[in-house]
Amino acid sequence: MIEAVERPNGKLAEIETGLTAPWVGRKHVLDLDDFSQEEIHAVLETADRMKEVLARPIRRVPALRGRSIVNLFYEASTRTRVSFEVAAKNLGADVVNVSASGSSVEKGETLLDTVRTLRALGADLLVMRHNHSGAPYTVASHADIPVVNAGDGTHAHPTQALLDAYTIRERFGKIEGLRVLIIGDIAHSRVARSNAWGLRALGAEVTFCGPPTLLPPTTLSSEGDSPWDVGVDMDLDHAIEGVDVVMPLRVQLERQEGSRLASLRGYARDYAITRARLARAAPHAIVMHPGPMNEGVEIDADVAHGLQSVVQDQVSNGVAIRMAVLYLLMAATHGGARGRASGPSVAPLANGIEHVSAAQRRS
Amino acid sequence: MTRLRIHGGRVVDPSQARDEVVDIVVVDGRIDAYVGADFGGEYDRVVDATGLVVSPGFIDLHCHLREPGFEDKETISTGALAAAAGGFTTICCMPNTNPTLDTANDVAYVFAKAREARGARVLPLGTITKGQRGTELSDASELSQAGVVGFSDDGRPVWDGRLMRYALMESLRHKKPVVNHCEEPEVADGGVMNQGRVSDLLGLKGQPAAAEDVMVARDIELARETGGRLHLAHISTEGSVRLLRMAKQEGLAVSAEVTPHHLIMTEDWVLGGNGRNGRPYDTRTKVNPPLRREQDRQALIAALAEGLIDVIATDHAPHRSIDKDCTYDEAAFGISGFETALGGLMQLVESAQLTMTDVIRRLTIEPSRTFDIAGGSLAVGSTADLVIFDPTASWTVDVAQFNSRGKNTPLDGHTLQGRVVTTIVGGDVVYEWRNVP
Numbered sequence: 001m002i003e004a005v006e007r008p009n010g011k012l013a014e015i016e017t018g019l020t021a022p023w024v025g026r027k028h029v030l031d032l033d034d035f036s037q038e039e040i041h042a043v044l045e046t047a048d049r050m051k052e053v054l055a056r057p058i059r060r061v062p063a064l065r066g067r068s069i070v071n072l073f074y075e076a077s078t079r080t081r082v083s084f085e086v087a088a089k090n091l092g093a094d095v096v097n098v099s100a101s102g103s104s105v106e107k108g109e110t111l112l113d114t115v116r117t118l119r120a121l122g123a124d125l126l127v128m129r130h131n132h133s134g135a136p137y138t139v140a141s142h143a144d145i146p147v148v149n150a151g152d153g154t155h156a157h158p159t160q161a162l163l164d165a166y167t168i169r170e171r172f173g174k175i176e177g178l179r180v181l182i183i184g185d186i187a188h189s190r191v192a193r194s195n196a197w198g199l200r201a202l203g204a205e206v207t208f209c210g211p212p213t214l215l216p217p218t219t220l221s222s223e224g225d226s227p228w229d230v231g232v233d234m235d236l237d238h239a240i241e242g243v244d245v246v247m248p249l250r251v252q253l254e255r256q257e258g259s260r261l262a263s264l265r266g267y268a269r270d271y272a273i274t275r276a277r278l279a280r281a282a283p284h285a286i287v288m289h290p291g292p293m294n295e296g297v298e299i300d301a302d303v304a305h306g307l308q309s310v311v312q313d314q315v316s317n318g319v320a321i322r323m324a325v326l327y328l329l330m331a332a333t334h335g336g337a338r339g340r341a342s343g344p345s346v347a348p349l350a351n352g353i354e355h356v357s358a359a360q361r362r363s
Numbered sequence: 364m365t366r367l368r369i370h371g372g373r374v375v376d377p378s379q380a381r382d383e384v385v386d387i388v389v390v391d392g393r394i395d396a397y398v399g400a401d402f403g404g405e406y407d408r409v410v411d412a413t414g415l416v417v418s419p420g421f422i423d424l425h426c427h428l429r430e431p432g433f434e435d436k437e438t439i440s441t442g443a444l445a446a447a448a449g450g451f452t453t454i455c456c457m458p459n460t461n462p463t464l465d466t467a468n469d470v471a472y473v474f475a476k477a478r479e480a481r482g483a484r485v486l487p488l489g490t491i492t493k494g495q496r497g498t499e500l501s502d503a504s505e506l507s508q509a510g511v512v513g514f515s516d517d518g519r520p521v522w523d524g525r526l527m528r529y530a531l532m533e534s535l536r537h538k539k540p541v542v543n544h545c546e547e548p549e550v551a552d553g554g555v556m557n558q559g560r561v562s563d564l565l566g567l568k569g570q571p572a573a574a575e576d577v578m579v580a581r582d583i584e585l586a587r588e589t590g591g592r593l594h595l596a597h598i599s600t601e602g603s604v605r606l607l608r609m610a611k612q613e614g615l616a617v618s619a620e621v622t623p624h625h626l627i628m629t630e631d632w633v634l635g636g637n638g639r640n641g642r643p644y645d646t647r648t649k650v651n652p653p654l655r656r657e658q659d660r661q662a663l664i665a666a667l668a669e670g671l672i673d674v675i676a677t678d679h680a681p682h683r684s685i686d687k688d689c690t691y692d693e694a695a696f697g698i699s700g701f702e703t704a705l706g707g708l709m710q711l712v713e714s715a716q717l718t719m720t721d722v723i724r725r726l727t728i729e730p731s732r733t734f735d736i737a738g739g740s741l742a743v744g745s746t747a748d749l750v751i752f753d754p755t756a757s758w759t760v761d762v763a764q765f766n767s768r769g770k771n772t773p774l775d776g777h778t779l780q781g782r783v784v785t786t787i788v789g790g791d792v793v794y795e796w797r798n799v800p
Contacts, residue, residue, distance in 0.1 A: 110688070111689060111690065132690035132692040132693065133566035133644070134566075134567070134643065134644030134691050135690045137642075137643050137644045138644060138646075138688075138690055138691075141642055142688075152566070153566055154566040154567075154568075155565060155566030190566060193566060216563040217563065217569070217571075226560070227560050227563055227564040
């Protein structure tokens with residue numbers, strides 16, 4: 001553990017204090033509905049610095065050295081799990097991956113018992129994905145360690161929404177005032193829900209688009225009791241007109257056909273993002289997708305891999321965003337750069353960024 | 364001869380339209396006389412009810428005692444005592460035990476356990492279909508002779524309209540109500556809470572209110588067609604109230620009950636009772652039918668005040684902690700309701716949405732009439748089943764103090780007003796509040 005390493009220069013330390021300040025008091029990252037605009041900006045700016053780290057030949061800083069982060073995944077995942085793992089390792093943390101298959105979960109161990117076990121084994125922070133909405137809340141209300149939601153059921157996926165915001169900001173230099181269209185199975189999408197909170201907090205205009213059977217019921221009701229401040233449009237050709245960001249969601253092939261959707265072919269006909277449809281969006285529009293993609297269903301291959309696609313940027317930005325989230329949350333809960341808490345503190349980010357090599361040179 | 368005197372209480376007994384401060388003399392377990400405070404005589408015991416309300420013992424037409432089969436959730440013994448602590452002197456238990464109450468033998472077992480228990484009297488319902496499987500009718504005649512007070516498949520609605528129709532036809536013979544939990548399973552589609560703003564917000568699968576309304580409508584039409592005796596369990600929606608109004612206006616043999624939790628809580632409680640800063644995904648709020656919208660709650664209160672809904676029933680559904688310490692999807696449906704029923708209902712009296720007489724009527728004489736069972740009245744000559752409660756005492760719900768094994772209620776930690784002080788069954792004091800001030 002690096003403690004009280006001399007700050008290389010006052011300026012970085014200042015920026016850093018400014019970054020972590022909005023997160024003071026935060027215990028978990030469960031969804032973006034309880035994030036202030038300042039907290040989100042702190043993540044995006046911290047991610048900028050993490051991207052600088054990622055641009056180096058040695059993409060590591062020891063900010064979380066000696067910390068143990070557990071990735072607890074009850075659901076299949078490639079990009080999110082690997083992204084969190086890489087992010088934690090880049091910060092020098094020890095990472096343990098636990099998946100439901102092959103663990104005691106298969107023997108019927110309850111979620112809370114599994115978490116107690118992991119805590120007893122020394123976990124300092126839990127990153128969890130679960131197929132049931134709210135599972136991280138259940139854990140957070142019982143556990144004494146910070147919990148990061150890496151996707152819960154059809155509820156929330158806050159780090160995805162943060163990396164989406166980051167990617168949009170990277171392309172447009174701003175988020176406020178942009179028009180974002182999210183298309184597809186909104187009712188079952190944790191990505192759409194978290195993006196509705198995050199992007200609205202940052203001042204974007206958000207519209208949900210999809211067939212009525214895949215829209216959250218209250219967004220269709222005349223009673224105006226929808227929880228989100230977003231537009232709703234069932235007609236993609238109309239909704240896509242002039243938008244800045246086009247974000248089709250994955251259609252869950254396995255559970256839709258024959259009931260909510262008459263056929264995937266019909267879905268593709270009405271809702272696939274094709275070149276022709278994309279041409280109706282703003283000329284500078286970008287195409288995003290949380291992945292994995294069903295090419296030919298919700299998105300055509302030439303759009304998915306075309307010039308306007310930022311899908312790969314989303315993936316690489318995901319690492320920087322998760323480094324930022326892990327760093328800020330550890331700083332907020334374990335006594336940040338200034339070592340507020342009695343426990344071991346998180347090493348100042350400035351030191352890490354201003355190089356381990358600076359310290360090395362001195363020694 | 365045992366003589367008991369209940370002194371100085373406000374006796375509220377809607378069955379006799381009585382609401383006055385008067386003493387009650389109980390001799391050998393029966394109401395013997397109403398007397399003035401200065402009336403003399405020798406008594407084995409005098410219970411001081413000064414400042415308190417004396418009411419006929421409450422009758423609960425819908426509860427779960429879990430025995431046989433799920434004794435780690437509740438037993439007939441713990442359930443009967445918990446009921447007494449809630450002011451209930453007669454409780455009707457659902458047959459969704461293991462085995463289910465399909466035969467005279469199953470019913471005899473419950474009666475045998477009930478005789479050993481201290482607290483409320485226990486009267487079982489039998490199943491409508493064998494094993495609640497919804498495929499083959501149970502022998503209603505056998506069950507009726509064994510002493511069941513009604514028929515229900517409880518949490519498993521009888522979705523086969525043909526069987527429901529035959530069950531209602533059988534009720535013409537045994538005269539006992541067929542109690543259906545109204546939920547059309549395809550429309551409910553596995554929802555774990557009410558479908559609406561909160562389910563959208565939390566990403567939980569919702570059951571539309573229409574899932575209940577559709578089956579209420581079907582059952583009312585079947586009751587009309589057969590002339591059978593239908594009782595609608597725990598209605599929870601504005602739509603059910605609308606349909607019930609229609610059925611009653613047409614004079615059909617349809618009755619209905621509502622639970623205290625649907626009268627005092629809404630879907631917002633799933634957010635933790637206190638918005639997003641509470642404890643979202645509070646599994647203790649998971650109950651079926653689910654907690655609904657505020658407008659449903661208001662419609663239920665209005666229907667009760669109007670007399671459209673006949674009865675308040677708890678749907679007391681005790682569970683183990685492990686059944687609730689999990690995700691919302693995994694959690695069991697049900698709220699432990701006996702011991703908070705009165706305190707919850709008194710909120711509605713306090714806020715002047717219901718009168719004291721309304722509440723007591725729906726807990727006493729109306730359930731007695733609805734299931735045609737004894738009790739619910741303190742008329743001279745009746746069995747002395749009564750409850751004495753303090754309508755203004757504030758107390759904080761602490762589930763650790765529950766007599767029930769089921770500690771599952773979102774009211775834990777909440778302050779309620781209205782506390783049962785003494786419960787008397789057949790002239791015997793079966794429950795006394797320990798912390799009487």
